Amino acid sequence: MNAVADAIVASEGLSRREFLRRLQAMGGLLLVADGLHIVKAADAPKYGAEGMEHGTIDNPLVFVMVGDDGWVTIIAHRSEMGQGVRTGMPLIVADEMEADWSKVRVQQAPADEVKYGNQDTDGSRSTRHFFDPMRRCGAAARMMLEQAAALSWNVPAAEVHAVNHEVLHGKTGRKLGFGSLAKRAAKLKVPLPSALRLKKAEEFRYVGKGNVALIDGHDIVTGQAQYGIDPWFKDMSFAVIARSPVLGGTVKQFDGKAAAAAPGVLKVMQMPAPVAKAAFHPLAGVAVIANSTGAAMAARKLLVIDWDDGANGTYDSDAYRASMQESAHKPGKVVRESGNIDTALKAAAKTLEAEYYIPHIAHATMEPPCAVARIVAGKCEVWAPTQAPQATREDVAKHLGISEDNVTVHVTLLGGGFGRKSKPDFATEAAQLSQALDGRPVKVTWTREDDLHHDYLHTVSVEYLKAGMDANGKVSAWLHRSVAPSLVTLFNPKADHESGGELGMGFINMPYDIPNLRMENPEASAHCRIGWFRSVSNIPHAFAVQSFVAELAASANKDHRDYLLELIGPARKIDPNSLQDKWNHGESPQRYPVDTGRLRGVVEKVTQESGWGKKFARGRGQGLAAHYSFVSYAAAVVEADIDELGRISVPRVDIAFDCGPQVNPERIRSQLEGAVIMGLSLAMFGEITFKNGRAQQDNFHQYRVMRMNEAPSDIRVHLIPYTDWTMPLGGVGEPGIPPIAPALCNAVFAATGKRIRRLPIKDQARRSA
Amino acid sequence: MDLKINDHTVTVAADPDLPLLWVLRDLLGMTGTKFGCGMALCGACTVLIDGQALRSCVLAVSEAVGKNITTIEGIGASAVGAALQGAWQEINVPQCGYCQAGQIMSAAALLQAKPQPSDADIDAAMSGNICRCGTYTRIRSAIKQAANHGAVTK
Numbered sequence: 001m002n003a004v005a006d007a008i009v010a011s012e013g014l015s016r017r018e019f020l021r022r023l024q025a026m027g028g029l030l031l032v033a034d035g036l037h038i039v040k041a042a043d044a045p046k047y048g049a050e051g052m053e054h055g056t057i058d059n060p061l062v063f064v065m066v067g068d069d070g071w072v073t074i075i076a077h078r079s080e081m082g083q084g085v086r087t088g089m090p091l092i093v094a095d096e097m098e099a100d101w102s103k104v105r106v107q108q109a110p111a112d113e114v115k116y117g118n119q120d121t122d123g124s125r126s127t128r129h130f131f132d133p134m135r136r137c138g139a140a141a142r143m144m145l146e147q148a149a150a151l152s153w154n155v156p157a158a159e160v161h162a163v164n165h166e167v168l169h170g171k172t173g174r175k176l177g178f179g180s181l182a183k184r185a186a187k188l189k190v191p192l193p194s195a196l197r198l199k200k201a202e203e204f205r206y207v208g209k210g211n212v213a214l215i216d217g218h219d220i221v222t223g224q225a226q227y228g229i230d231p232w233f234k235d236m237s238f239a240v241i242a243r244s245p246v247l248g249g250t251v252k253q254f255d256g257k258a259a260a261a262a263p264g265v266l267k268v269m270q271m272p273a274p275v276a277k278a279a280f281h282p283l284a285g286v287a288v289i290a291n292s293t294g295a296a297m298a299a300r301k302l303l304v305i306d307w308d309d310g311a312n313g314t315y316d317s318d319a320y321r322a323s324m325q326e327s328a329h330k331p332g333k334v335v336r337e338s339g340n341i342d343t344a345l346k347a348a349a350k351t352l353e354a355e356y357y358i359p360h361i362a363h364a365t366m367e368p369p370c371a372v373a374r375i376v377a378g379k380c381e382v383w384a385p386t387q388a389p390q391a392t393r394e395d396v397a398k399h400l401g402i403s404e405d406n407v408t409v410h411v412t413l414l415g416g417g418f419g420r421k422s423k424p425d426f427a428t429e430a431a432q433l434s435q436a437l438d439g440r441p442v443k444v445t446w447t448r449e450d451d452l453h454h455d456y457l458h459t460v461s462v463e464y465l466k467a468g469m470d471a472n473g474k475v476s477a478w479l480h481r482s483v484a485p486s487l488v489t490l491f492n493p494k495a496d497h498e499s500g501g502e503l504g505m506g507f508i509n510m511p512y513d514i515p516n517l518r519m520e521n522p523e524a525s526a527h528c529r530i531g532w533f534r535s536v537s538n539i540p541h542a543f544a545v546q547s548f549v550a551e552l553a554a555s556a557n558k559d560h561r562d563y564l565l566e567l568i569g570p571a572r573k574i575d576p577n578s579l580q581d582k583w584n585h586g587e588s589p590q591r592y593p594v595d596t597g598r599l600r601g602v603v604e605k606v607t608q609e610s611g612w613g614k615k616f617a618r619g620r621g622q623g624l625a626a627h628y629s630f631v632s633y634a635a636a637v638v639e640a641d642i643d644e645l646g647r648i649s650v651p652r653v654d655i656a657f658d659c660g661p662q663v664n665p666e667r668i669r670s671q672l673e674g675a676v677i678m679g680l681s682l683a684m685f686g687e688i689t690f691k692n693g694r695a696q697q698d699n700f701h702q703y704r705v706m707r708m709n710e711a712p713s714d715i716r717v718h719l720i721p722y723t724d725w726t727m728p729l730g731g732v733g734e735p736g737i738p739p740i741a742p743a744l745c746n747a748v749f750a751a752t753g754k755r756i757r758r759l760p761i762k763d764q765a766r767r768s769a
Numbered sequence: 770m771d772l773k774i775n776d777h778t779v780t781v782a783a784d785p786d787l788p789l790l791w792v793l794r795d796l797l798g799m800t801g802t803k804f805g806c807g808m809a810l811c812g813a814c815t816v817l818i819d820g821q822a823l824r825s826c827v828l829a830v831s832e833a834v835g836k837n838i839t840t841i842e843g844i845g846a847s848a849v850g851a852a853l854q855g856a857w858q859e860i861n862v863p864q865c866g867y868c869q870a871g872q873i874m875s876a877a878a879l880l881q882a883k884p885q886p887s888d889a890d891i892d893a894a895m896s897g898n899i900c901r902c903g904t905y906t907r908i909r910s911a912i913k914q915a916a917n918h919g920a921v922t923k
Contacts, residue, residue: 080865081865082863082864082865082866082902083864084864213858213859213861214858214861214863216863216866217857217858217861217863218858220857220863220866220869220870221841221853221854221857221858221863221869221870221873222801222841222842222845222854223799223800223801223802223840223841223842223870224801224842225866226800227803227867229800229803229804230800232794232795232798232800234798236795238795263784264784264787291795291796292783292787292791292792292795292796293791293794293795293804294787294788294790294791294795295784295787295791297807298786364901365865365867365901366803366805366811366813366865366867366868366899366900366901366902367803367805367865367867368804368805413865413866413867414865415803415865415866415867415868416865416867416901416902417865418901445804447807448805448806448807448808448810448811666861667861670861670864670904670907671864673903673904673906673907674864674902674903674904675903676903677900677902677903677905678901678902678903681903699806699807699808699810700806700808700810700811700899701808701810705899705901706903706905707896707897707898707899707905708891708892708895708896708898708900708905708908708909709892709893709895709896710896711903711905711906712906713888713906713909714906715906
C-alpha cells in the first residue's frame, strides 16, 4: 500500500484488510481507488471472486446437509433482496447433486466469510462469482452420496449414479434414497476438485430452465417471511433515533423531558459520539426507546435538540449544481485520451455540445433501514437486513468493543437493498442501544423521513460532452467531462475525484470507434453521504452518453439506431486496459473484454423486437439507449406518449439483455422488469435536494417513486440465448437500469422535439405553445 | 381493549391513539403487516377493516374496536385471498416481497368489490401501494388470474 492509502487507513482506524473490504464493497474497486494503487505492484492481480475478500468456498460439508428424512438443506450465503439469490444459488447446488427441488430447504448463513467465502451482496456478482464454486459443491455432494451407495452395495462407484434424489445401481436396478445414504456419505472424504465430474449442460434439470418457484414465495404471500424489521421477542423494546440533519453535525444539547414522559417511553438517550469519517458508522443523534415503535415515533416529536451543523450546514444543491457546471466547462484531470482532440475539434465540419444533470437519488427501500440486537453474557446477536454481513459483524464488534467472535449476525430477508443496505449503520445502532439497555433486545426502525434525510445517496453529477463531426455526420472527436462527488469520500472525505471503479462505469470504458477522444474528471467534493445506488455511476454516464448520441444522430439527420451502430463500430473484443480502464468490474481483462459485437447484438435485438422505426402521431415516440455495465450488455426501447399537458405515459418498454448463460432466466426477467420501472422512476421523479445541509424531501409525497397507474403495462424482456456454460457469466441485478432514463428522454424527444438534459423530467415534457 | 383479528378476539392494553399497525406488529407480534411510510402513502401496512382496505399506519387502534380486522396472516381463509396467494406464487410476483402483503390486501378488497376488475379498476385500487422493486406488471397479471380463478370456483 502506498503512503496515501496508509494515511486513509490510519485516519479511519481501519485495518488494511477492512479498508480493502470497504473499497470492494463499492462494487469491486479493487486495484485502483482514487488513483491509489492499494495492491502492491509485486502482488499478482486477482480477478473475479478470487479478488474479493475471502474469495469462494466450494466445500459441500459447509453448504449441504442431507437429513435422514431425505430433506436436503442448502446454505445460501449471499443476501436476498429480491434478486432471487436464495433460489438461484441453491438451485445450482441442487442441480449438480441431483437433488429434487421439492425436497430442498434453504437456510441462510450468518456472517462468516472465513467459513462461506465472500458475502458482500452487491456489484451484481453473486451468480457471476459463485456459479462455478456452487457447481463444484453440488458435484462433490453427489459423488459422496454415490460413493456411499456403492459402499453399501459393495460395488464399484463407477456402476452407480445419482438421479433425482436417489442413487441407482444400473446393473441390478437397486436404489437408495439420499436420506438413507446421508450418514454414510457425511463421513466420506470430500473429492478433490480435480476428481469432480460436473454435469453436462444437457443434463441440467434446473440450471438455465427458470422452472422453479421462488423458495420464499409462500412465506412472502402469507406474511410469514422474516425481514430485518420482523424479529420479535416478548421483552423487546422499540427505538427510533433523531439523527443530525446535516452530515458531520453533532448534538450540542438536548431536552428529552417531554419525550421521556410520553406514553410508553422507557428511555431517552444520546447516541454515542459519532466517528468523524462517515464510513458505515451511525450518525450523531438522540434515541427514544419505548414499548412500541409507534410510541417512540410520537415521543420523538417532543425532543428539543440543539444541533451543531458543522461544515456541511451550508450545503445547497442548487448552488452546488452551479459550481459543478462551472467545473464542467473548464479542463480537468485527464483520465483517458487518444488521438488529438483539440486538432480534431478544430478540423470538424460541425461541433455539438451539451450538458446533463443528474441529481441525488435515494434508494427508498420499502423496508427502511432497521435491525434488532440483544447481548447475552457478552455475546451480541444482531438480526439485520444487510447486504454486507461481514462488515456488519466487524462494525458491531468494533463499536461495542468486543471481539468479532462474540458477534453473530443473522442475515434476514431484505425488504429491498439497491446498495443502501451495504452500509450497516442501522445494525450498529441496534447493538449500541441494546448495550445501553444492559443487553435487552431492541429493534431500531428508521422512519421514511429518516431514510430520505440520511441516506447514502446516489452521487450528483454534471456531465459535459462536446463532439466534432465530419461532413457526413460521423464523429471524429469526443470530449466528455464528468463532475461528481465520489463515494470514496465516505472513507476519505478529502477525495475529490471519481475513483477507478466510478470512472470505469460507462465513462472511460466507453467502447465507441472514435479516433480522437479525451475524458476529463474535474474535482468535486461531497457534502452528504455518497453511496452506491443500483448501477452506481453508470446512471449519469449512460444518461449523458446515450442522450448525446441521440442528439448527434438528430443533428446529422440520421436514424438513431443506425447512427449508434456506426458509432459502436464493427464487432471486436476490446482489452479494457486499452481504454485506460484498469478496473473492469474487478474481472480479468482477458476473460471479460468489452465485446462490441455483443453490444451491437442487444441494439439489433431490441430494435427488431420493438418494431423500431414505427411511425407515430405527434405526441408519441420511441427512444433507444444501450449500455455495457457489470460485464453485461443491455439495450432498451421506450415508447412514450406525451399528452397536451406534458404528462408522460409509457405504454411499452422492450429491453434486450446479454449476460451470457442464464442460470435462472425467470429471475433475470423479473430483475429486468424491475430495472425498467426503477429506471423510469428515477428519470421521471427521482430527486433529493439540499438546503442548509438538510435533505428537503420527507416522504413519498415529495420523493415520488413510480406507482402502478404510471408503470408501463407492457414490458418485454428479450434475453440473448447461450448454451455454452464455459462462457463467463455477466451481472444481472444492476445493468438493466442505465439505459432506461436516456431511452425515455430520447422517446420524449422523438414524440415532442423537446430535449431533456436535466433529471428528473418532472414537467419538462410540457410542450411550448 | 378487545380486537377481532382474523376471526379471533384478542385483548390488548394499548394507548387508544396508537396506530393499529404498531399494535399488530409490536404489541401482538403479528409482523406480516409492514411499515413503509407512516403517512398512508405507500400501502405496505394495508389491512381490511370490515372488508375495506385501510392503511393501519394512520388508523388509531380505537377505531378498529368492534370491527373485523383481517391481516395478511388471515386473508388466506377467504376464497379470494387464497386465490390471490396462489396466483402470486404461480406468477412469481415478488422480488424482495416486502410490499406484497399490502398489495395482496388491496387486491383482496378489490376482488371482493369487483370480481372481474378492468385495468382501470386495478389501477384505481392498487396505485396506493408502492413496489420499489417494480413488480407492477406481474401484480396486474396475478390479480387477473385470481379473478378468473374466482369466477370458476364461484
